Amino acid sequence: MCSGSHRRELSVLTTRDTISSFECWSLTPSNALSTAPGLSGAMSLTHEMGHFANVTYQVGYPRSGADHQTHVPHFSMYLSGHAEIIVPNGDKAIINSGGNRVILVLDTMETSSTGHFVEYPSHEETVCMNIPTKDGQIPEHRVLYDGPCTMDTVDFTRRGLAELD
Template identity: 40%
Template sequence: MASSSSSPAFSPPPYLNVTALTAHGGVSVFECWQLLPGFATSSQTGTAGASILQLGNLANASYSVIPPGFNAGFHSAPAKQWVVFLGGLAHVTLANSTDEAFIKGGKNGLIFAADTSDVSPKGHSTNYPSKEETLAIQIPTGGLIPQHTVLYNGPCKGKQLLGRSLDDLD
């Protein structure tokens, strides 16, 4: 039997903002990026009518299961890549800054890492403070950086992430 309650109208997002790890002057920094050109309406079978945004020509993805409380220490990104946190929590810090980012797995768990050793020899530090495993998919872009606009220096916060809140971390 169908429900008689009405669902709220779907409002497709116009763009996607992501926290990016990049580098300036040989050190890793956070930037809040807005990906360009933004969402389009899908015509693909299975998603026709939904919002879609291409992330690039991707290959060689890996799936990681990171133990609770794991500390990866300082490292550079192994490649320019998307990192999708599916579950758990990542806490990313920088060597020469008090900036930090908490990336909670789930709908806002997407970041872009471009602080490779050629542009940031020390890189960033990642700690996984959750009491559960952190699940992540790493997707190299073949050295390409997606088209974007830098909204501001620092990780994306609050409304820029369409729902991520630093107040509800586990």
């Protein structure tokens, strides 16, 4: 059971005029605090994220990088390591142990002529799981602003959640 609702910002790779770009979104329905035994106070995602039959497990090798274009909209969930995702206008999302580790990737080959560049600049492997959205659908959302979400907008400490009430 979950009670109360809170917004969570999510960096999204999208396409504007056939060029890959970032937007910061708030998904709807939003996260909620769990009241389930053993999970009380934990954030719970109440949006169905996608098909789990098509999950891919990806390893980014240290000090490497590559251009990317995706076939289907998906959530990229970074499990370990460090990645920097860069779009043509120079905006960059940095994913590391201290940051938001989920990106929604929508700049498909059908919509983006450019794609994005992913770099793994650290000395360790970066592990990511890619989970396609259900039926290729884009989740309900509200665009907060252009560009990737900043660390300041993602505060899920108890203090940060209390400020949202």
